Amino acid sequence: MPGTLSKLLEDLPVLNSLNPLVEIAAARLERWSPKDTGIVLAAAAAGGIALGYYYYSHLDPSLKQILTGKVDRGNVARQIQEKGPISQIYGISGHGYMVKEGRSYFFRLLFKGSILDKDNEEHTRTRRLLSSAFKSDSLRAYLPRMTSEIRSEFDLWVKMSQESGFVDLELELKQLALRFAFTLLVGADFTKDHSISTELVEKYEALLRGFIPWPIGKWDARKKSMEARQALVDDVTEIIRKRRKLLLEGVKPEFSDPLWLLMTTKDENGHSYTDEELADECVVLVIAGHETTARTLAAWTVELLRHPSLITALRKEQEDLVKSYPCDADNNYTNEHIKHMPLLDATFREIERMYGPAGEISRVTRNDITFVPADGGKPTVIKKGNRIAWSVTATNRDPAVYPEPNAFNPCRWLNSSLTSSPTLSKDQDSDLGAVKVSSFRLGTFGAGHRVCLGMQFARMEMLLIGGLMIKDYDFEDVDPECDLVEVGRPKFGYKDGIRVRFKRRA
Numbered sequence: 001m002p003g004t005l006s007k008l009l010e011d012l013p014v015l016n017s018l019n020p021l022v023e024i025a026a027a028r029l030e031r032w033s034p035k036d037t038g039i040v041l042a043a044a045a046a047g048g049i050a051l052g053y054y055y056y057s058h059l060d061p062s063l064k065q066i067l068t069g070k071v072d073r074g075n076v077a078r079q080i081q082e083k084g085p086i087s088q089i090y091g092i093s094g095h096g097y098m099v100k101e102g103r104s105y106f107f108r109l110l111f112k113g114s115i116l117d118k119d120n121e122e123h124t125r126t127r128r129l130l131s132s133a134f135k136s137d138s139l140r141a142y143l144p145r146m147t148s149e150i151r152s153e154f155d156l157w158v159k160m161s162q163e164s165g166f167v168d169l170e171l172e173l174k175q176l177a178l179r180f181a182f183t184l185l186v187g188a189d190f191t192k193d194h195s196i197s198t199e200l201v202e203k204y205e206a207l208l209r210g211f212i213p214w215p216i217g218k219w220d221a222r223k224k225s226m227e228a229r230q231a232l233v234d235d236v237t238e239i240i241r242k243r244r245k246l247l248l249e250g251v252k253p254e255f256s257d258p259l260w261l262l263m264t265t266k267d268e269n270g271h272s273y274t275d276e277e278l279a280d281e282c283v284v285l286v287i288a289g290h291e292t293t294a295r296t297l298a299a300w301t302v303e304l305l306r307h308p309s310l311i312t313a314l315r316k317e318q319e320d321l322v323k324s325y326p327c328d329a330d331n332n333y334t335n336e337h338i339k340h341m342p343l344l345d346a347t348f349r350e351i352e353r354m355y356g357p358a359g360e361i362s363r364v365t366r367n368d369i370t371f372v373p374a375d376g377g378k379p380t381v382i383k384k385g386n387r388i389a390w391s392v393t394a395t396n397r398d399p400a401v402y403p404e405p406n407a408f409n410p411c412r413w414l415n416s417s418l419t420s421s422p423t424l425s426k427d428q429d430s431d432l433g434a435v436k437v438s439s440f441r442l443g444t445f446g447a448g449h450r451v452c453l454g455m456q457f458a459r460m461e462m463l464l465i466g467g468l469m470i471k472d473y474d475f476e477d478v479d480p481e482c483d484l485v486e487v488g489r490p491k492f493g494y495k496d497g498i499r500v501r502f503k504r505r506a
């Protein structure tokens with residue numbers, strides 16, 4: 001037995017340095033006496049460490065991900081593809097279908113009264129009402145406001161970078177997306193009433209803390225989250241009331257934004273939102289659009305830092321663009337510019353494909369569904385009312401659609417074979433974006449009748465931020481050795497942020 005033990009331990013590389021201890025322990029075990037207890041225990045502990053290491057290095061990659069906190073989307077996609085189109089959730093890779101009825105209680109409360117809490121005709125009606133603010137004509141009108149917000153934030157980044165030697169783009173892009181959402185969707189004005197806007201943001205952050213609470217104190221965090229949500233909705237209701245008063249006084253809005261539009265939109269029966277309903281909806285729009293956009297932009301920055309030659313190509317595209325299309329009177333981009341950035345657009349598509357913020361999307365089945373696998377395997381019955389999780393990660397990295405799915409290759413979007421069928425739902429008429437692919441093949445924004453309502457808004461926002469950043473600013477990694485790996489703990493994102501020197505181009 002001692003011989004077998006030392007042979008097993010010899011095979012484990014980590015124990016090479018402990019071998020002398022093992023040898024002594026093995027020898028002593030053959031001539032056992034109570035005074036050898038210490039050395040045997042030490043050897044047993046060393047053996048335990050070795051076995052732990054051995055199992056760790058042969059561990060299921062998904063479990064390893066959980067232990068290290070690192071995100072490995074390529075592995076998640078491969079696992080799901082190997083398991084087949086439908087597989088049950090076992091809690092580790094978290095994909096396939098799971099048996100759980102309806103939406104969680106917390107989410108129902110959080111999204112109460114909004115589009116996310118509605119089904120069937122009620123959902124269709126709300127969606128029709130909301131979509132008026134996200135059609136291409138409406139989007140075009142938001143460009144001046146968006147540009148002015150971006151420029152103020154970029155100026156701040158240059159200043160911060162001069163003062164501290166760097167700026168953390170992960171943090172700042174989150175701030176920028178937040179500023180966008182608060183300015184355009186809930187009517188905050190950071191340039192005029194900064195402290196009120198900051199107060200709104202603080203309430204929103206308290207609301208978010210209930211989303212992924214620690215198991216201890218979970219209910220308290222959720223209660224506080226709900227209170228913050230109500231406080232935020234009350235504030236937004238007040239903003240809407242003030243705006244209505246201005247409208248009655250005949251004051252024209254300085255900029256167009258979705259909130260102004262939704263205040264006056266009516267459905268086909270002449271119904272419009274009450275102020276409270278609209279406030280509820282707008283807070284949900286902020287939740288749906290803020291983190292998602294910020295995370296996509298952060299992943300975009302990381303890939304650009306990894307591919308400096310891409311920055312050069314994108315810069316050339318922007319320079320050619322301003323030669324071909326004149327800017328507006330304030331030297332800002334117009335809709336024509338946004339429509340003619342194929343490489344930048346392709347770069348964002350590739351980021352969306354590889355790093356979509358939602359790993360899976362859920363639906364509840366309306367009927368029992370019998371799924372028969374194409375390979376003739378055993379049919380699976382999914383009961384009516386079960387929640388199904390569709391894996392966006394696996395869809396977006398399906399090698400049958402995307403050769404070399406784990407390689408970052410924006411040029412695949414310049415290839416006409418991916419332009420097969422439209423990605424827009426009926427209520428989205430935007431002409432943004434050069435490339436179209438079926439949303440069931442690129443699941444980042446969902447698909448079908450619940451496809452992301454803010455998709456074109458988000459894409460315009462990202463193209464505008466990306467275009468202006470590339471055209472007018474230089475940004476370089478402060479620490480080129482840092483490998484910028486995505487982590488899922490203690491936050492979703494990059495462990496040390498994305499630190500860059502940010503300056504205006506000469």
Ligand code: HEM
Nearest residue numbers: 288289292293296358444445446447450451452453454458
């Ligand atoms: C990169 C940014 C974004 C991503 C990746 C994203 C992704 C998604 C996804 C995956 C869904 C679920 C779709 C489904 O169930 O099929 C969704 C729904 C939704 N998103 Fe987005 N989103 C983004 C930005 C935005 C923005 C900026 C807004 C609002 C201004 C927004 C508003 C919505 C709304 C209202 C829904 C619910 C639609 C419905 O239930 O009918 N999203 N989004």
